[in-house]
Amino acid sequence: MIQEVIQWIIDYKEVISAVGVIIAAIGLYFNWRRTSMAVKENKEKKNEKKKAYLRIERSHAPSRSKRGYKDVLIIENTGESDAKNIQFYINGKTANEHGLFFMSEVPDRITSKNSITINLMIHKQTAPPWKIKIVYDDDFEDGREFETIVN
Structure with missing residues (x-):
C-alpha cells in the first residue's frame, strides 16, 4: 500500500507541484489585496486628519x-x-x-x-x-x- 502511494506521488509529481504553485499564487493574491486595502485605509485616515x-x-x-x-x-x-x-x-x-x-x-x-x-x-x-x-x-x-x- 505504501509503495502504491509513493508510486502515485512519483507519477503525479508535476500535477502536485502545479497545485501547490496555484495555491501559493492564490494566497499571495489575497495577501496583496488585504495589504493594499490596509494601506489605502491608512492613507485615508491620514488625509482625514489633514482636513x-x-x-x-x-x-x-x-x-x-x-x-x-x-x-x-x-x-x-x-x-x-x-x-x-x-x-x-x-x-x-x-x-x-x-x-x-x-x-x-x-x-x-x-x-x-x-x-x-x-x-x-x-x-x-x-x-x-x-x-x-x-x-x-x-x-x-x-x-x-x-x-x-x-x-
Missing part, C-alpha cells in the same frame, strides 16, 4: 439691549485641521459687496474643533435666505470650498 470640515448656522443670541435677540452666524470647524485664509461669500459676493453688515470680523483662521460667532445686522435688502460659500485652506488642500443655504 477641516466647516458647518454654519444662523441663530439668535440674547442681546445686551432690551430689544430681545440679535442675529448671529455660527461657523464651526469639526475637522482635525485648522481652516486658514478664510474667504466668505454671500450670494456670490463678498460680505461688503452684498451689503450684509457684520458687527464682528470674520477671522482668518478657525482652529480645529472650535467655532466662531459673527454678529449680524440685517435689513430688508439683505434678508435671508443666503447662499453662503466659504473658501479656505487646510493641511490637506488649498482652496477647499464649503457651500450652504442659510435661512
Whole structure:
C-alpha cells in the first residue's frame, strides 16, 4: 500500500507541484489585496486628519439691549485641521459687496474643533435666505470650498 502511494506521488509529481504553485499564487493574491486595502485605509485616515470640515448656522443670541435677540452666524470647524485664509461669500459676493453688515470680523483662521460667532445686522435688502460659500485652506488642500443655504 505504501509503495502504491509513493508510486502515485512519483507519477503525479508535476500535477502536485502545479497545485501547490496555484495555491501559493492564490494566497499571495489575497495577501496583496488585504495589504493594499490596509494601506489605502491608512492613507485615508491620514488625509482625514489633514482636513477641516466647516458647518454654519444662523441663530439668535440674547442681546445686551432690551430689544430681545440679535442675529448671529455660527461657523464651526469639526475637522482635525485648522481652516486658514478664510474667504466668505454671500450670494456670490463678498460680505461688503452684498451689503450684509457684520458687527464682528470674520477671522482668518478657525482652529480645529472650535467655532466662531459673527454678529449680524440685517435689513430688508439683505434678508435671508443666503447662499453662503466659504473658501479656505487646510493641511490637506488649498482652496477647499464649503457651500450652504442659510435661512
